[in-house]
Amino acid sequence: MAKSKPSLARTMIASLRNRDRSPADAGLSSASDHITVASYNVHKCVGTDGRFDPDRVIDVIREIGPDVIALQEADKRFGERIGLLDLGRLRLETGLVPVPVTPATKAHARAHGWRGNVLLFRQGIVKDVHQIALPGLEPRGALVAEIDLEGRASLRVIAAHLGLMRWARRQQADVILDLLQKRDARPTLLMGDFNEWRLGPGSALTRLEPMFGPLPPPVPSFPARLPVLSLDRIMANRPGLISEVSVHDSPLARRASDHLPLLARLDLATTVD
Numbered sequence: 001m002a003k004s005k006p007s008l009a010r011t012m013i014a015s016l017r018n019r020d021r022s023p024a025d026a027g028l029s030s031a032s033d034h035i036t037v038a039s040y041n042v043h044k045c046v047g048t049d050g051r052f053d054p055d056r057v058i059d060v061i062r063e064i065g066p067d068v069i070a071l072q073e074a075d076k077r078f079g080e081r082i083g084l085l086d087l088g089r090l091r092l093e094t095g096l097v098p099v100p101v102t103p104a105t106k107a108h109a110r111a112h113g114w115r116g117n118v119l120l121f122r123q124g125i126v127k128d129v130h131q132i133a134l135p136g137l138e139p140r141g142a143l144v145a146e147i148d149l150e151g152r153a154s155l156r157v158i159a160a161h162l163g164l165m166r167w168a169r170r171q172q173a174d175v176i177l178d179l180l181q182k183r184d185a186r187p188t189l190l191m192g193d194f195n196e197w198r199l200g201p202g203s204a205l206t207r208l209e210p211m212f213g214p215l216p217p218p219v220p221s222f223p224a225r226l227p228v229l230s231l232d233r234i235m236a237n238r239p240g241l242i243s244e245v246s247v248h249d250s251p252l253a254r255r256a257s258d259h260l261p262l263l264a265r266l267d268l269a270t271t272v273d
Contacts, residue, residue, distance in 0.1 A: 033268050034243070035067040035149070039191040039232050041161070041259040044073050045084045048225055048255055054085050056256040062094050064248050064261055068147070069096065070159030071118040072193045075111040077139070083112030096120040099129055099145045115141030117192070119159040124149040134160070134175055136168030142176060142192075153187070153271040160192040162204075169196055169204035180211055180237075187241060187271040191234040193259065205233070212237050221247050221260045232262040240270045 040061070045054040061069065075081045091097055098112060099119040112118045114131045127146040134140040142160035149155060158176065162169045180188065190212060196205050205215055218230030227247065236242045244265040253260050 033152075035152075035266050035268060036065065036263060037157075037189060037191065037234065037266055038064050038066040038069040038248070038261050038263045039072075039159075039193070039234055040064075040069060040261040041072040041193040041232065041257060042074055042084075043257040043259065044076065045257075048223070048258055053256070056252060057085060058090050058093065060248070060250070060253045060256045060261065061090065061096070063250055063252065064263060065094070066096070066263070067123070067149075068119070068121045068155075068157060068189075069261075070143075070157070070191050071113070071120070072159075072161040073116045074113055074118040075116045077116065081111040081116075083110060083118075085112060085118075087112060090120070095122045097122075099126055099143065099147075101129065101131060101143065114143045115139050115161070117141055117143045117159045117161055119143050119145055119157060121147055121149075127154075130179075132175065132179065134162070134168075134172040136163040136165065136172060138163050138168070140168070140172060142172075144179070146186075149268070153268040155266075155271060156183075156186050156188040158188065158190045158192075160190065160194070162192070162194045162196065164195055166196075166198075166204050169194065170207055173204055173207035177208055177211055188237045189234065189241070189266070190236070191232075191262070191264075193231055194233050195231055196233075197229045197231060199230075208235070213239065216242070216245065219245050219247055219262060221262050222258065224254045224256075224258050224260050227260055232259060234262055234264040236266075238270050241266055243267045 042057045101114045125148045130144040132142040140163050144158050162172050212235045220227040221232040222229045242264050248261040
């Protein structure tokens with residue numbers, strides 16, 4: 001019997017069922033051997049009310065209180081790629097500092113990140129940074145950083161924003177997978193806005209399964225006012241590294257961007273070889 005193709009309706013139902021099983025509280029439980037990571041598409045700081053308000057985005061990040069966070073669309077996309085957030089205020093109020101990036105051109109000199117991707121962390125030392133230009137019609141990219149979390153763990157974090165076309169997402173996933181296969185094996189976290197609503201065999205993200213295993217259960221994060229699609233993902237290459245996943249669903253988060261932030265709790269004990 002032939003398998004039915006994934007449909008948007010079935011995907012939405014599966015995502016909503018998983019959301020119903022998620023904790024009602026937006027925050028994640030805490031412990032000394034755990035850290036909170038997050039992925040947040042800030043939509044160029046334009047909220048669901050049409051207002052450009054970077055301060056609201058910072059307020060949402062402060063609500064989350066992450067140890068590591070990947071932001072997408074944190075720079076202007078065209079012309080002079082100016083960063084849109086007050087990084088000084090963000091560091092003062094949250095302790096988060098950005099992973100340094102090298103501007104590709106003069107137009108990127110005032111950008112916060114790489115093709116709109118900004119990776120920030122609270123405590124630790126950045127050992128290495130690699131900027132990837134992903135294939136496709138749109139200017140998409142990924143930021144790969146090796147971070148030593150102050151002796152607690154060494155973690156590779158990949159912050160990515162994949163394209164709108166499925167064929168492009170497949171190629172982009174292949175590029176990320178190829179890069180990891182050429183690097184040493186270590187605990188790795190992949191997170192970002194992957195623009196993939198499909199589940200199962202129809203998803204372009206299945207290309208990542210050789211490294212990251214079966215796709216994790218979907219948690220809807222888009223659109224922010226009534227999230228039904230799991231466009232944002234956090235996945236790991238070690239079983240048990242991610243112990244909880246939820247969305248940060250607050251009144252402010254529903255206004256600040258068209259995506260809700262996606263949160264995960266990491267069990268650092270699983271990073272020990």
